[in-house]
Amino acid sequence: MKAGYFRAPLEALDDPARVMIKTASAHRNARPNGFPRSFETSVKKLRRSGFKDLGSVPTPGHLMPFPSKRDIPLIHPEYLNFFAQGNGFAQYAEEVHRFVIEKADKLVPIMFGIDHSSTFGALKAVAEKCAGPLALLVLDAHFDAIPVAIRSSRAEGAGGDEMGCGNFLDSVFKEKLVRIDRAIVAGVSDYPGNATDKGEAKFKKYYEGLVRKGTRVIKKSGLEKSTDPIREAIGGLKAKHIYISIDADVIAGAVTGASRFYDSAGLGEKTFLNLGGAINDSIKKRGLVIAGMDVMELDPYKLGLKFKDGRKDRTLEVILKFIERIIK
Numbered sequence: 001m002k003a004g005y006f007r008a009p010l011e012a013l014d015d016p017a018r019v020m021i022k023t024a025s026a027h028r029n030a031r032p033n034g035f036p037r038s039f040e041t042s043v044k045k046l047r048r049s050g051f052k053d054l055g056s057v058p059t060p061g062h063l064m065p066f067p068s069k070r071d072i073p074l075i076h077p078e079y080l081n082f083f084a085q086g087n088g089f090a091q092y093a094e095e096v097h098r099f100v101i102e103k104a105d106k107l108v109p110i111m112f113g114i115d116h117s118s119t120f121g122a123l124k125a126v127a128e129k130c131a132g133p134l135a136l137l138v139l140d141a142h143f144d145a146i147p148v149a150i151r152s153s154r155a156e157g158a159g160g161d162e163m164g165c166g167n168f169l170d171s172v173f174k175e176k177l178v179r180i181d182r183a184i185v186a187g188v189s190d191y192p193g194n195a196t197d198k199g200e201a202k203f204k205k206y207y208e209g210l211v212r213k214g215t216r217v218i219k220k221s222g223l224e225k226s227t228d229p230i231r232e233a234i235g236g237l238k239a240k241h242i243y244i245s246i247d248a249d250v251i252a253g254a255v256t257g258a259s260r261f262y263d264s265a266g267l268g269e270k271t272f273l274n275l276g277g278a279i280n281d282s283i284k285k286r287g288l289v290i291a292g293m294d295v296m297e298l299d300p301y302k303l304g305l306k307f308k309d310g311r312k313d314r315t316l317e318v319i320l321k322f323i324e325r326i327i328k
C-alpha cells in the first residue's frame, strides 16, 4: 500500500477547561505541527513502512491545541463559538478535502486528527477519487449520525444544525459521500435502550431508523464476544473500496485514554487488535481495497502522558499496532 500520513490539528471546542489548557500551553511553547513530541516520535514508525509524511493541514494558530503566544488574544470561548456557529467545522473539512486532493493524489491518505468532523473532508476527497462504490467502516463509541437537535433532546444543551464532531456522519449520508447501507459503525456504547422520556424516544427513533435503512451498527459488547459480527458486516458490503475511520474513544481505557470524549470504557487492547486481524481478513476475502484511513478525536494534551505511578499513555501505540494489522 502506497500511503501518506498527515495531521489535521483542529481543536476548536469552546469548553472552558480546554480553553484554559490551550492558553496555558500557548504561554509555554508552540508545537507547529499541532501534536506533542511523543506523537511525532510514534508516527515516525510509519515512515519506516514507506509511508510519506505529508505534513499538516494549514490551521489558524488559535484553533490548534498548542498555539503560540501571539494567538492568546483569540483563545476565548466566544471566538471559538463564532467558529462553530459560522460553520467553521464544515469549512475546515473543506481545507482537509483540498489538502488530500493536493498532497495525496496518488497515495492512500491516513489522517491523524482531533475533531471527527475533519473525516468528512478526507472522505470526500477519497470518494471523488475512487472508481466504484465506496464503503465506510467507523470504529467509535458513538454513532455520530444523529442531528444535533435530536441528540441534544436526549442530553442537556441545544445546538444548531452545523456540522461538528458528533454529527458529521449525518452530513456524510446527506451529501451522499457514502450510501447509508454501505456504512458500518462498530464499537458503540450509545445504542438506545428503552426510551424513558420524549427526548430519548426521539433519539431512539432516529437511531433505529438509520439502522433500518441499512447502516450496520455493532455494539461494543458484540465485538467483545467474537469477531463474527464484523466479519459478517464486511462480508455483506456491496462495494469496491473502503475507508476506515477510528475514533480513539473506541479503546478508551486506563492507559489508552487520550481521546477527547471519554464517557465509557472502550475495547480492551487484545480485543481491539484481534478485531484488526478480523478486519484485514474480511476485507481481503471481500476483495475490498483500502482507500483511506484516519485516527480521530485524539486528545493532544493526553497523548503519551506519563502518570505518577510510572505508567504511560499508550493510545497511539495501540492504534498504530492496529493499523499494522489492518494493512498487513
Ligand SMILES: [Mn+2]
Pocket: 116, 140, 142, 144, 165, 247, 297
Ligand atoms: Mn466520533
